Amino acid sequence: MSYIRHMNCLRVNGSAVNQISTKDMRPGKAGNPARQPLYAQVRALILRRLIDGVWRPGTMLPSEIQLGVEFGVSQGTVRKALDALAAENLVVRRQGRGTFVAEHDLDRALFHFFHMVGENAERQLPDSRVLSCRYGKASATEAAQLALLKGDPVARIRRVRVLGGVPAIVETIVVSEALFPNIGRDGDLPNTIYELYERRYEVTVARAEERLRAKAAEPAIAELLEIEPGTPLLEIDRTAFSLDGAPVEWRLSLCETRSHYYLAELV
Amino acid sequence: MSYIRHMNCLRVNGSAVNQISTKDMRPGKAGNPARQPLYAQVRALILRRLIDGVWRPGTMLPSEIQLGVEFGVSQGTVRKALDALAAENLVVRRQGRGTFVAEHDLDRALFHFFHMVGENAERQLPDSRVLSCRYGKASATEAAQLALLKGDPVARIRRVRVLGGVPAIVETIVVSEALFPNIGRDGDLPNTIYELYERRYEVTVARAEERLRAKAAEPAIAELLEIEPGTPLLEIDRTAFSLDGAPVEWRLSLCETRSHYYLAELV
DNA sequence: TAGTGGTCTAGACCACCTT
DNA sequence: AGGTGGTCTAGACCACTAG
Numbered sequence: 001m002s003y004i005r006h007m008n009c010l011r012v013n014g015s016a017v018n019q020i021s022t023k024d025m026r027p028g029k030a031g032n033p034a035r036q037p038l039y040a041q042v043r044a045l046i047l048r049r050l051i052d053g054v055w056r057p058g059t060m061l062p063s064e065i066q067l068g069v070e071f072g073v074s075q076g077t078v079r080k081a082l083d084a085l086a087a088e089n090l091v092v093r094r095q096g097r098g099t100f101v102a103e104h105d106l107d108r109a110l111f112h113f114f115h116m117v118g119e120n121a122e123r124q125l126p127d128s129r130v131l132s133c134r135y136g137k138a139s140a141t142e143a144a145q146l147a148l149l150k151g152d153p154v155a156r157i158r159r160v161r162v163l164g165g166v167p168a169i170v171e172t173i174v175v176s177e178a179l180f181p182n183i184g185r186d187g188d189l190p191n192t193i194y195e196l197y198e199r200r201y202e203v204t205v206a207r208a209e210e211r212l213r214a215k216a217a218e219p220a221i222a223e224l225l226e227i228e229p230g231t232p233l234l235e236i237d238r239t240a241f242s243l244d245g246a247p248v249e250w251r252l253s254l255c256e257t258r259s260h261y262y263l264a265e266l267v
Numbered sequence: 268m269s270y271i272r273h274m275n276c277l278r279v280n281g282s283a284v285n286q287i288s289t290k291d292m293r294p295g296k297a298g299n300p301a302r303q304p305l306y307a308q309v310r311a312l313i314l315r316r317l318i319d320g321v322w323r324p325g326t327m328l329p330s331e332i333q334l335g336v337e338f339g340v341s342q343g344t345v346r347k348a349l350d351a352l353a354a355e356n357l358v359v360r361r362q363g364r365g366t367f368v369a370e371h372d373l374d375r376a377l378f379h380f381f382h383m384v385g386e387n388a389e390r391q392l393p394d395s396r397v398l399s400c401r402y403g404k405a406s407a408t409e410a411a412q413l414a415l416l417k418g419d420p421v422a423r424i425r426r427v428r429v430l431g432g433v434p435a436i437v438e439t440i441v442v443s444e445a446l447f448p449n450i451g452r453d454g455d456l457p458n459t460i461y462e463l464y465e466r467r468y469e470v471t472v473a474r475a476e477e478r479l480r481a482k483a484a485e486p487a488i489a490e491l492l493e494i495e496p497g498t499p500l501l502e503i504d505r506t507a508f509s510l511d512g513a514p515v516e517w518r519l520s521l522c523e524t525r526s527h528y529y530l531a532e533l534v
Numbered sequence: 535t536a537g538t539g540g541t542c543t544a545g546a547c548c549a550c551c552t553t
Numbered sequence: 554a555g556g557t558g559g560t561c562t563a564g565a566c567c568a569c570t571a572g
Contacts, residue, residue, distance in 0.1 A: 037541060063557060074543045079558085089534055095558045096550030113533055208533040213524035214481040214499035232481035232499035237528075255481075261504075262479035264531055266380055267356055304560060330538060341562045346539085362539045363569030 038073050042081035045071065050090060050101060050204070051243045057103040057198055061091065064099075090206060090243070104194040104205065113194065113208065116255060117263045118164065126161035126169065128191045131224075133157045133184035135177060142174050145239060145250040153177040157184055157193075160224055161253075163260055167225050174250045179203060194240075203248055208240040212262065215254065225256050234262060305340050309348035312338065317357060317368060317471070318510045324465055327365040328358065357473060357510070371461040371472065380461065380475065383522060384530045385431065393428035393436060395458045398491075400424045400451035402444060409441050412506060412517040420444040424451055424460075427491055428520075430527055437491050441517045446470060461507075464515070471510045478504040479529065482521065492523050501529060 036044075046067075049055055061067070067078045082099055085091045089112065093099045102108070110123050117123050137151040148154070155177050161169035173193065175183060180201050183189075190196055197203040215235045222229040233254045240249040255262070303311075313334075316322055329337070334345045349366055352358045356379065359367045369375070377390050384390050401423045410417040422444050428436035440460065442450060447468050450456075457463055464470040482502045489496040500521045507516040522529070 039541075065557090076544085077542060080541090082558095093558065094551085096552080096556080098551095098557055115531070115533075206534075210531040210533060212479060212501060212529035212531065214501040214522075216499050230497070232483050234479060234481040234501070238533075257480035264382070264477040264479065266382075266475040266477060266505075267473075306560075332538090343563085344561060347560085349539095360539065361570085363537080363571080365538055365570095 039077045039080040039084070042067070042071050042073060042078055043084050046081060046085060047090070047243070053202055055101050056202075057101045057204060060098040060100050088206070104192065104198050106192065109192045109194065113205075115210075115262050115264065116163065116169070116260045118260055121263060124163060125191065126163045128189075129160045129162065130184075130187075130189050131158040131160060133189070138174075138176075142250060146174065146176055146247050148176055155180060155183050157189065159189075166256075166259065168256045168260055169253050170221050170224050171251060171253045175248065179248060197248070204243045205240045205248065206243045206245075208238050211237040213237070217254070221254055225254075227256060231256070233257070236262070306344045306347035306351070309334070309338050309340060309345055310351050313348060313352060314357070314510065320469055322368050323469075324368045324370040324471060327367050330365065355473070371459065371465050373459065376459045376461065380472075382477075382529050382531065383430065383436070383527045385527055388530060391430060392458065393430045395456075396427045396429065397451075397454075397456050398425040398427060400456070405441075405443075409517060413441065413443055413514050415443055422447060422450050424456065426456075433523075433526060434492050435523045435527055436520050437488050438518060438520045442515065446515060470515055472507045472515065473510045473512075475505050475507040480504070484521070488521055492521075494523060498523070500524070503529070 046061070055061055061082075062070070064075045064078045064082065067082075068075045071078065082091060082093065086093050086099075089108070090102050091099050092102050104113075106125065110125055114123075114125060116126075134156045136154060136156065138146065138148050138154045140150050142148070142154055143150040143152060146154070153176070155175055157173040157175075159171050159173075160167050161171060163169070177183070180197070180203070183196075183201075188196070194205045197205060213235045215233050217225065217227060217229055217231045217233050219229045221233070222231060225231075225233075234257050236251075236253040236255060238249075238251040238253070239247050240251070242248045313328070322328055328334070328349075331342045331345045331349065334349075335342045338345065349358060349360065353360050353366075356375070357369050359369050361367065371380075373392065377392055381390075381392060383393075403421060403423065404418045405413065405415050405421045407417050409415070409421055410419060413421070415421070420443070422442050424440040424442075426438050426440075427434050428438060430436070444450070447464070447470070450463075450468075455463070461472045464472060480502045482500050484492065484494060484496055484498045484500050486496045488500070489498060492498075492500075501524050503518075503520040503522060505516075505518040505520070506514050507518070509515045
């Protein structure tokens with residue numbers, strides 16, 4: 001029967017395990033009511049390898065057929081798992097070339113992680129001017145946001161972002177120093193910081209939550225943005241999560257919204 | 268051959284047409300380079316029926332197999348088309364029951380078309396108090412937003428929305444009177460107005476765009492929200508589109524963000 | 535019990551890309 | 554030419570829902 005597969009169909013680095021397969025784990029089998037569909041198991045196994053760094057961002061995954069053989073499932077099941085990961089922007093599929101681990105490139109920054117756009121909905125990544133990078137102990141708030149203990153070492157990066165020649169955003173980024181040792185110490189803070197997280201610290205930002213409020217500009221902020229104190233600003237309070245779901249960055253952005261706005265799509 | 272299908276495989280209300288099928292339209296055929304995949308054609312055909320009101324919101328679609336027979340494609344191809352429509356929230360699939368045309372119920376309003384949440388990210392649909400419903404001629408701005416001509420008749424609805432007992436949002440809704448004749452004239456404005464569009468006017472809101480800015484509260488607004496004039500407010504400028512992609516509603520919401528915030532998810 | 539969508543397989547062919 | 558993902562089919566079985 002095609003449903004019956006080998007015990008050792010899943011091999012990781014040559015050592016055999018059997019998380020999928022085995023006749024009694026097949027779908028719909030009584031006594032295994034909470035069992036996940038095969039494609040979900042395959043998705044989880046692939047995701048695990050992304051988390052563990054077995055396949056690094058930018059590299060090509062094995063072909064669908066190869067993965068099918070390795071996991072002991074059909075190509076169609078692997079396809080469904082990969083399609084799910086592609087829908088989460090964790091892999092990128094290219095016809096004729098292969099399936100690749102997603103990278104934090106300009107496109108992703110611009111279309112997925114930066115929602116401020118100009119008047120004609122035209123998108124443009126801002127330039128960044130780093131104001132400071134300080135190291136300290138996590139406050140209660142910071143600890144809560146980053147799932148740390150109060151007092152744990154954190155780095156705080158402050159920068160002004162310039163859109164179309166105008167200083168438009170003042171941003172404070174807080175990360176754990178345990179996760180990002182020496183971040184910013186050698187003045188190596190690129191504009192797209194998620195690329196740095198990914199390349200140097202092997203931390204992949206998979207998703208984020210943004211909480212938006214309106215706030216009046218405090219004098220220090222107003223000066224940086226060259227506006228009047230009290231001007232209404234859009235505050236974006238973002239928590240970014242890594243592949244394994246842990247919060248890895250807390251970011252507070254204060255945005256001037258006279259020449260730009262935050263664009264959201266509802267479905 | 269399985270690829271060769273009957274000419275008259277697509278029947279709409281008994282009359283036969285052949286948009287899909289016919290041997291020479293099959294995928295990858297030279298001389299037809301811009302041809303869409305079958306599942307995309309099937310998706311478009313089903314969407315057309317949703318637009319035309321052949322299947323009304325809440326009703327059940329024919330089964331996958333029936334649709335497959337009707338369109339002259341396999342069940343798997345129909346499935347792919349329906350899955351795509353389900354991903355756009357245009358249909359809802361329920362195992363064991365069938366595929367249904369999506370409705371604007373409370374769930375959809377709350378999780379897809381209302382992003383203001385309370386402190387613990389708890390969701391709650393606001394109560395609405397209608398302030399006025401006036402009829403007039405479209406301004407240049409309104410005409411541009413709704414793809415009308417300047418001077419076309421529009422209705423303007425103004426309401427205050429209450430969250431947790433506190434007046435939190437002042438909202439102005441502008442719609443074409445041609446599309447929504449007599450809207451609000453008999454004081455029939457429910458809290459979830461998209462339900463009204465759908466049931467009474469057979470207009471389905473399929474998606475929307477929101478443009479967010481920070482604005483200071485003008486005195487009239489401040490009074491309605493029981494706050495100080497000049498308080499920073501979150502302005503949500505929304506355009507809603509119907510199934511066929513036409514803009515059908517323009518809405519401007521001014522939100523107080525001390526006890527609530529706008530929640531966005533980034534992927 | 536019958537009908538629905540959900541999962542899984544196997545196999546064919548296509549479009550696209552690289553070599 | 555060979556490999557990759559993309560499309561399409563046919564058929565099996567499962568889970569769920571309703572009458």
